[in-house]
Amino acid sequence: MPPAVEVTALSRVFVGKSPVVALDNIDLNVEEGELFGLLGPNGAGKTTLIKILSTLLLPSKGSARVLGYDVAKETSKIRPLINMVSGGEISGYGLLTVRENLWMFSQFYGIPGKVANERIDALLHAFGLEDKADVKVRTISTGQRQRMNIIRGFVTDPRLIFLDEPTLGLDVQTSRAIRDYIRTWVRSQVGRTLLLTTHYMREAEELCDRVAIIDRGTILACDSPEGLKKRMNRASTFVLDTTHFDSSVISTIAGVKGVSAEAMREGLRIKLVVENESAISDIISSVGAGGGKVLGLNKSEPTLEDVFIKLVGRGLE
Amino acid sequence: MAVISHLRTLRQAAWLGWQMESNWTRPWLFIIYSIVRPIAATLILVVMFLVIKQGVANDPLMFTYTYVGAVFFMFVAQVLLGATYVIMEDREHYQTLRQIYIAPISLHVYIIGRSLSKVLLTSLSAIISMAFGLLVLRLPIDLLRVDWPLFALSMLIGLGCILSIGIALAGITFLTAKHSTGINEGIGGVFYLFCGTLFPLTVLPPWGQSIGMAIPITYWLELVRRSLYPAGGIETISGLGEFSNPAILLLLAASALVFLGLSLLIFWFADRMARRAGKVDMTTTY
Numbered sequence: 001m002p003p004a005v006e007v008t009a010l011s012r013v014f015v016g017k018s019p020v021v022a023l024d025n026i027d028l029n030v031e032e033g034e035l036f037g038l039l040g041p042n043g044a045g046k047t048t049l050i051k052i053l054s055t056l057l058l059p060s061k062g063s064a065r066v067l068g069y070d071v072a073k074e075t076s077k078i079r080p081l082i083n084m085v086s087g088g089e090i091s092g093y094g095l096l097t098v099r100e101n102l103w104m105f106s107q108f109y110g111i112p113g114k115v116a117n118e119r120i121d122a123l124l125h126a127f128g129l130e131d132k133a134d135v136k137v138r139t140i141s142t143g144q145r146q147r148m149n150i151i152r153g154f155v156t157d158p159r160l161i162f163l164d165e166p167t168l169g170l171d172v173q174t175s176r177a178i179r180d181y182i183r184t185w186v187r188s189q190v191g192r193t194l195l196l197t198t199h200y201m202r203e204a205e206e207l208c209d210r211v212a213i214i215d216r217g218t219i220l221a222c223d224s225p226e227g228l229k230k231r232m233n234r235a236s237t238f239v240l241d242t243t244h245f246d247s248s249v250i251s252t253i254a255g256v257k258g259v260s261a262e263a264m265r266e267g268l269r270i271k272l273v274v275e276n277e278s279a280i281s282d283i284i285s286s287v288g289a290g291g292g293k294v295l296g297l298n299k300s301e302p303t304l305e306d307v308f309i310k311l312v313g314r315g316l317e
Numbered sequence: 318m319a320v321i322s323h324l325r326t327l328r329q330a331a332w333l334g335w336q337m338e339s340n341w342t343r344p345w346l347f348i349i350y351s352i353v354r355p356i357a358a359t360l361i362l363v364v365m366f367l368v369i370k371q372g373v374a375n376d377p378l379m380f381t382y383t384y385v386g387a388v389f390f391m392f393v394a395q396v397l398l399g400a401t402y403v404i405m406e407d408r409e410h411y412q413t414l415r416q417i418y419i420a421p422i423s424l425h426v427y428i429i430g431r432s433l434s435k436v437l438l439t440s441l442s443a444i445i446s447m448a449f450g451l452l453v454l455r456l457p458i459d460l461l462r463v464d465w466p467l468f469a470l471s472m473l474i475g476l477g478c479i480l481s482i483g484i485a486l487a488g489i490t491f492l493t494a495k496h497s498t499g500i501n502e503g504i505g506g507v508f509y510l511f512c513g514t515l516f517p518l519t520v521l522p523p524w525g526q527s528i529g530m531a532i533p534i535t536y537w538l539e540l541v542r543r544s545l546y547p548a549g550g551i552e553t554i555s556g557l558g559e560f561s562n563p564a565i566l567l568l569l570a571a572s573a574l575v576f577l578g579l580s581l582l583i584f585w586f587a588d589r590m591a592r593r594a595g596k597v598d599m600t601t602t603y
Contacts, residue, residue, distance in 0.1 A: 014595060051595070054419050058593045080421040091412035093333065095340045107329045108420040110322060152416070 087165030094138030245292025260315025330430025355442030400483025
């Protein structure tokens with residue numbers, strides 16, 4: 001059985017006045033049946049990889065195979081087996097109803113009429129869109145359009161589905177419903193594979209069997225969320241609350257592997273990954289030197305976010 | 318299996334195209350628009366022609382030549398516009414092109430399917446315009462004497478050829494944004510000028526006539542005219558009088574085949590270029 005996704009030395013450069021290296025010589029394997037996450041900030045190369053794997057874009061160098069087929073040469077074998085949905089996607093034929101849109105795409109994939117109707121009904125129910133089934137798409141809200149597009153991805157029952165930031169911009173409840181559905185969908189039948197890109201740490205941690213951390217077109221690490229956390233080994237993670245000050249100086253202190261500062265109402269919440277806990281005294285001194293005041297300091301259990309900070313040297317946002 | 322898949326795609330795409338063409342307004346307004354627009358479009362050209370060449374109304378054969386050319390050229394303009402707009406609308410307005418592109422369908426069949434609504438509406442326009450020409454402008458066409466088999470055959474090959482050119486332009490639209498309409502109208506303009514649409518090929522310089530003779534639309538318009546007016550005489554106007562009907566049919570079929578091959582090649586190349594450049598799902602706001 002070939003891997004669901006097999007990427008070897010893959011590069012993608014967007015040529016222009018100033019060429020952009022979106023993917024730089026990456027290797028990646030996703031096994032069939034996996035719920036795999038690509039975690040990285042905006043511009044990391046996640047969407048470019050998804051576009052290549054879903055046959056929308058050609059690689060510049062290297063090879064990519066999906067379900068055993070070459071993405072550059074065997075698109076007609078790949079396309080019946082896959083589907084893709086991008087988060088924030090509000091596409092759709094506004095003059096058709098939600099049901100008509102979904103029906104049309106099901107027909108493009110050759111789904112028999114009765115099966116298609118049953119699936120559409122079940123998915124509309126699962127995503128809370130039953131009452132909008134016969135409403136024209138141009139009249140529904142952006143969030144409802146997004147849900148319709150997620151249904152469009154699943155209605156063809158693909159062997160491999162690519163979800164590019166599926167919960168982007170959605171409310172908490174809808175995001176949770178989508179995550180629940182994703183988990184159930186992958187587990188309910190052997191051989192279904194889902195490749196998800198996200199920049200939400202918790203989403204990746206909660207859903208994925210394995211996660212690849214990607215930044216600036218390079219895969220920095222790939223493992224299960226637990227395996228990635230174990231990579232923190234000797235590193236310690238702290239949460240430091242301070243009043244406002246210039247925190248950039250912290251990253252220059254010896255022993256500090258990563259810093260992510262988030263502005264809060266009262267000041268800053270700084271996540272620190274340090275290799276040597278003795279660096280903490282220097283950090284606290286730097287807060288005072290920078291005109292800030294320490295409000296609290298807690299040691300924390302490593303999270304995927306800490307792994308990301310350690311690998312990339314900065315936070316995701 | 319492939320045939321069933323293509324037929325299913327064709328049906329769905331044609332249905333979608335029809336929804337887009339007919340659902341933008343209320344039915345009664347759509348019907349009025351469908352009747353008035355083609356008559357107005359044809360009359361503009363005819364009146365211009367009459368003004369420029371006063372007295373042509375006394376030459377019923379020449380008037381028929383012009384009128385039929387103007388009416389049937391609507392197929393070229395509308396179908397080419399429709400085919401390029403399939404890509405433009407799906408990419409820019411509905412933002413569905415990426416979903417259509419990765420679906421396991423033939424894009425050629427999808428584009429043809431979407432363009433069929435244009436063929437249908439233009440057929441309606443052509444019928445209305447011809448009826449107006451017969452009843453109001455007194456065109457000397459006898460419906461009982463029309464060579465219907467020749468007309469049907471020439472329409473079949475001609476429309477197939479126009480659709481294939483539409484596929485090539487749709488392919489080019491993958492790579493273009495604001496220039497798409499220009500390309501489509503420019504190509505249409507070339508056909509309008511060199512294919513004997515309003516005036517005979519003989520008024521063109523020799524190099525212009527050579528261009529016209531290489532384009533299947535020239536032969537298609539000629540056959541349409543000959544089949545509608547089989548009494549004889551109209552073939553003497555175009556400059557193709559030396560060719561018999563079967564010879565023109567053969568020229569139409571041969572040149573249409575060449576254009577089909579070229580169109581598929583252009584589409585394949587443009588598709589490959591767009592995929593290489595990442596332009597398949599670009600949103601340009603044009």
